[in-house]
Amino acid sequence: MNLDLNEEQALIRATAREFAAAELEPVAAALDRGEQQELFLENLKKLAELGFMGLNVKVEYGGSEAGVIAFSVALTEIARACSSTAVTVSVNNMVCEVIQAVGSEQQRRSYIPRICCGEYLAGAFALTETGAGSDPAALTTVAVKDADDWILNGSKIFITSAPYAGVFVVWAVTDRSAPKGKGISCFLVEAGTPGCIVGRAEEKLGQHASATNEVLFQDCRVPGSALMGRLNDGFRVAVGELAGGRIGIGSLGLGIGLAAIEAAGRYSLERKQFGRSISDFQAIQWKIADAATELEAARLLLMNAAFRKEQGRSFAKEASMAKLFATEAANRACYEAMQIFGGYGYTTDFPAERYSRDVRLTTLYEGTSEIQRLIIAREVLRSYV
Amino acid sequence: MYFQLTEEQKLIRETVRSFAEKEVAPSAAERDENECFDRELMFDKVAELGLAGIVFPEEYGGAGADYISYAIAVEELSRVCASTGVTLSAHLSLGANPVWLFGTEEQKLLFLKPLAEGSKLGAFALTETGAGSDAGGTKTYAVREGDEWVVTGSKIFTTNGGDAETYIVFARTDKNAQKHHGISAFIIDKDTPGFTFGKKEKKMGIRSSPTRELVFENCRIPADRLLGKAGEGFKIAMKTLDGGRIGIAAQALGIAQGAYEAALNYARERKQFEQPIAGFQAVQFLLADMALRIEASRLLVYQSAWRASAGLSYGKESAMAKLSASETAMWVTTKAVQVHGGYGYTRDFPVERMMRDAKITEIYEGTSEVQRLVIGTAITRG
Numbered sequence: 001m002n003l004d005l006n007e008e009q010a011l012i013r014a015t016a017r018e019f020a021a022a023e024l025e026p027v028a029a030a031l032d033r034g035e036q037q038e039l040f041l042e043n044l045k046k047l048a049e050l051g052f053m054g055l056n057v058k059v060e061y062g063g064s065e066a067g068v069i070a071f072s073v074a075l076t077e078i079a080r081a082c083s084s085t086a087v088t089v090s091v092n093n094m095v096c097e098v099i100q101a102v103g104s105e106q107q108r109r110s111y112i113p114r115i116c117c118g119e120y121l122a123g124a125f126a127l128t129e130t131g132a133g134s135d136p137a138a139l140t141t142v143a144v145k146d147a148d149d150w151i152l153n154g155s156k157i158f159i160t161s162a163p164y165a166g167v168f169v170v171w172a173v174t175d176r177s178a179p180k181g182k183g184i185s186c187f188l189v190e191a192g193t194p195g196c197i198v199g200r201a202e203e204k205l206g207q208h209a210s211a212t213n214e215v216l217f218q219d220c221r222v223p224g225s226a227l228m229g230r231l232n233d234g235f236r237v238a239v240g241e242l243a244g245g246r247i248g249i250g251s252l253g254l255g256i257g258l259a260a261i262e263a264a265g266r267y268s269l270e271r272k273q274f275g276r277s278i279s280d281f282q283a284i285q286w287k288i289a290d291a292a293t294e295l296e297a298a299r300l301l302l303m304n305a306a307f308r309k310e311q312g313r314s315f316a317k318e319a320s321m322a323k324l325f326a327t328e329a330a331n332r333a334c335y336e337a338m339q340i341f342g343g344y345g346y347t348t349d350f351p352a353e354r355y356s357r358d359v360r361l362t363t364l365y366e367g368t369s370e371i372q373r374l375i376i377a378r379e380v381l382r383s384y385v
Numbered sequence: 386m387y388f389q390l391t392e393e394q395k396l397i398r399e400t401v402r403s404f405a406e407k408e409v410a411p412s413a414a415e416r417d418e419n420e421c422f423d424r425e426l427m428f429d430k431v432a433e434l435g436l437a438g439i440v441f442p443e444e445y446g447g448a449g450a451d452y453i454s455y456a457i458a459v460e461e462l463s464r465v466c467a468s469t470g471v472t473l474s475a476h477l478s479l480g481a482n483p484v485w486l487f488g489t490e491e492q493k494l495l496f497l498k499p500l501a502e503g504s505k506l507g508a509f510a511l512t513e514t515g516a517g518s519d520a521g522g523t524k525t526y527a528v529r530e531g532d533e534w535v536v537t538g539s540k541i542f543t544t545n546g547g548d549a550e551t552y553i554v555f556a557r558t559d560k561n562a563q564k565h566h567g568i569s570a571f572i573i574d575k576d577t578p579g580f581t582f583g584k585k586e587k588k589m590g591i592r593s594s595p596t597r598e599l600v601f602e603n604c605r606i607p608a609d610r611l612l613g614k615a616g617e618g619f620k621i622a623m624k625t626l627d628g629g630r631i632g633i634a635a636q637a638l639g640i641a642q643g644a645y646e647a648a649l650n651y652a653r654e655r656k657q658f659e660q661p662i663a664g665f666q667a668v669q670f671l672l673a674d675m676a677l678r679i680e681a682s683r684l685l686v687y688q689s690a691w692r693a694s695a696g697l698s699y700g701k702e703s704a705m706a707k708l709s710a711s712e713t714a715m716w717v718t719t720k721a722v723q724v725h726g727g728y729g730y731t732r733d734f735p736v737e738r739m740m741r742d743a744k745i746t747e748i749y750e751g752t753s754e755v756q757r758l759v760i761g762t763a764i765t766r767g
Binding site: 128131132133134135138157158202203204205206272273274275283331335338339342343345346347348349353356357360361363364365368369370373374 | 512515517518519521522541542586587588589590656657658659667668715719722723726727729730731732733737740741744745747748749752753754757
């Protein structure tokens with residue numbers, strides 16, 4: 001086993017860290033307050049120019065072809081500074097990868113380079129609906145064939161990046177008579193297509209700079225060429241892609257956890273109570289030790305899942321394990337970090353409260369912790385049959 | 386042992402719950418969003434129900450009820466709005482109670498009565514930038530000049546600060562004494578010259594409860610505003626906080642109860658995989674653990690309240706109640722968001738606010754670490 005990053009991966013991590021410290025971290029608190037959104041969008045553009053929007057995408061489509069481990073370490077570094085930026089990067093990569101995996105050559109050439117170079121600030125992954133959360137096969141958005149076109153009707157919720165996405169990957173029912181999950185197809189819908197409407201923005205606990213909107217389809221007509229992958233094969237595609245996304249979200253969670261514990265550790269060295277630095281107290285030391293240990297284990301699980309994906313092996317179980325463990329560990333780390341800050345941690349003068357709000361989403365999106373457990377249990381039990 | 390509320394305690398629960406649901410709950414989300422302290426709703430109307438001085442004798446403006454009734458009142462308010470709950474807890478336990486415990490007859494009539502009647506709002510100012518868990522680090526000082534004390538320094542994180550009329554303020558009166566010796570407690574009116582307010586904190590939660598900095602610059606107060614004896618301040622603060630923990634424990638309990646009920650209702654309505662998610666063991670077990678931890682915390686809270694009213698020692702018990710209830714509140718609200726899935730992360734459902742509110746209960750009036758210190762010291766002293 002070699003647990004070192006190779007030169008390219010180390011360089012990507014260093015670049016991400018440098019960019020995050022110089023451009024993302026200084027504006028993260030303002031973005032959280034809902035200010036300076038233009039800087040958020042400018043930074044997405046710069047990240048695209050640095051090659052972060054298609055890390056595991058082939059060079060011929062504008063990607064960096066750096067692999068999944070590089071993707072994971074980059075996401076962690078970005079999330080250490082700004083999780084809203086990180087989730088946008090993660091979803092953009094996922095959208096590029098799904099188009100690369102199942103799109104036609106023409107679809108690949110039309111959309112992937114635009115996301116990778118920043119012409120499209122984002123791509124969106126439109127699967128969730130009000131009645132289809134953990135149970136995505138229950139989705140009810142429909143696409144009906146009309147001559148050569150498809151007409152989409154329905155609504156999607158919780159769509160990351162919707163207001164500035166150039167293209168939406170949309171799942172809709174194309175065969176209503178098929179058993180659940182068997183009659184779903186996947187479409188590429190360009191922003192601005194008549195009938196594709198970005199609806200209300202969610203007010204969220206955290207990750208404020210990243211937009212989360214409803215997206216409505218009202219007699220939205222798209223050409224036959226908008227169908228991506230095989231007809232009625234969309235659900236399998238969605239489930240497969242979410243496994244890759246989980247490496248992204250797990251890596252993002254890890255970044256928030258590391259940022260929180262670093263901030264709290266530095267504070268504990270400076271903060272004096274009872275005549276000494278609170279870092280001298282075992283109660284504080286133990287919190288830091290536990291958080292550092294759990295986050296290190298999370299990192300290794302993420303690296304393992306990323307490695308398996310990169311090698312073309314099965315990785316769904318490993319991605320779920322990594323996401324579950326990393327995001328739960330990151331949540332614990334953030335709350336313990338706030339605890340180390342005491343009353344100051346509850347104020348917006350220190351970043352601990354933002355980390356605590358931001359991190360909470362990581363155990364919810366791209367499969368809740370419960371869904372990860374379901375996947376892990378299913379895979380483990382299957383291996384005993 | 387007799388595990389049943391009295392008729393009076395039941396009546397208080399019904400009355401406060403009805404008020405909380407009809408009047409407090411509808412504006413909770415909006416007040417949180419706007420960081421708005423609505424005094425008429427959050428204090429004046431609470432006082433009209435007789436809650437502002439519920440545990441004090443009627444001759445001092447109170448209702449003569451016991452601490453369990455008080456805990457129930459804070460719990461029920463916090464079940465719908467933690468900011469309203471802490472307003473009452475900080476007012477009664479921290480603002481009024483030290484006057485009841487340590488005040489002279491004149492001080493009780495002059496200060497406790499209007500607080501207990503609810504014509505004035507109380508606050509407690511101990512914390513400073515360098516004195517958090519370590520109250521012995523207090524730097525604010527008071528110098529005796531003739532018939533007056535002159536107070537100089539500043540306090541942070543004062544709940545009800547700026548809106549309260551009566552403040553219990555801790556200051557050093559003996560510069561030669563070290564650490565927790567030489568600190569005294571004073572009662573200071575809002576409009577005293579030399580007493581001003583600094584920044585209002587922007588907080589993660591309990592956003593409709595104001596938290597301000599207090600600034601004292603040569604603030605002159607009459608000598609009879611000294612509470613207890615000179616040098617007794619640390620003892621007064623610790624005794625007051627023992628009682629305050631019952632209030633915060635009750636607040637945490639109410640937050641947990643509110644989040645649990647929200648999660649339960651949502652789980653019974655939300656359908657995924659063709660059935661209500663309450664039908665899945667993963668969700669059922671979460672709800673079971675929530676109910677269990679809340680019940681255990683409730684018993685600890687009511688036990689410490691009962692001991693306070695029965696005249697028994699309750700420092701260790703109120704620390705246990707606060708530690709258990711606040712960690713339960715954090716856990717339950719976090720899991721309640723989880724039961725709601727993505728919806729729980731939005732402001733369309735109250736669990737998002739409840740989770741932000743719960744966190745402070747592990748921090749103020751003694752962090753969880755300080756509670757463990759209190760409990761650990763009490764049980765190892767032999």
